Amino acid sequence: MRKLLSSPRKDTRVQTLLAIGSYHRDDLLEELYPIATHTSPEEEEACSWAFGMFKDKRAQPILERHLQSHHPFVKLAASWGLYQMGDHSHLEMIK
Numbered sequence: 001m002r003k004l005l006s007s008p009r010k011d012t013r014v015q016t017l018l019a020i021g022s023y024h025r026d027d028l029l030e031e032l033y034p035i036a037t038h039t040s041p042e043e044e045e046a047c048s049w050a051f052g053m054f055k056d057k058r059a060q061p062i063l064e065r066h067l068q069s070h071h072p073f074v075k076l077a078a079s080w081g082l083y084q085m086g087d088h089s090h091l092e093m094i095k
Contacts, residue, residue: 001016001019001020001025001028002028002031004016005017005028005031005035010040010042010043013035013039013043014042014043014045014046017032017035017043017046017047017049017050018046018049018050020032020050021046021049021050021051021052021053021054022053024053024054026054029054029056032047032050032051032059033059033062035047036048036051036059036062036066037062037065041069041071041073041074044066044069044071044074044077045071045073045074045076045077046077047059047062048062048063048066048074048077048078048080048081049077049080049081051063051081052077052080052081052082052083052084052085053084055084055085056085057085059081060082060085060087063078063081063082063085064078064082066078066081067079067082067090075093076093076094078090079091079093079094080094
C-alpha cells in the first residue's frame with residue numbers, strides 16, 4: 001500500500017487512503033500527514049475521512065484547517081473526522 005500512495009494516478013492514491021482508513025492500517029498512519037496538507041482536494045477529503053476512522057487526535061489541527069476549505073466535500077469529511085474524535089461542534093455540517 002505504501003507504494004500505491006505515490007502512484008502517478010490520483011484515483012489510485014485516493015482509493016489507497018480510503019483503504020488505509022477502512023482496514024485500520026495504523027502502520028501507514030504517519031504517511032497520511034504530509035498527504036493531508038500538500039495535495040489535491042480529493043486526497044485531503046480521503047485523509048480527513050481516514051483520520052476520523054483512526055480517531056487520531058494528532059490530526060485535529062489538520063481537520064480544523066480542512067474545515068476552511070473551499071471544497072464542500074473536504075469540509076464534510078473534516079467535520080465527520082472531528083465528530084468521530086468527539087468534537088460535535090460541527091454536527092450541523094454533517095446533517
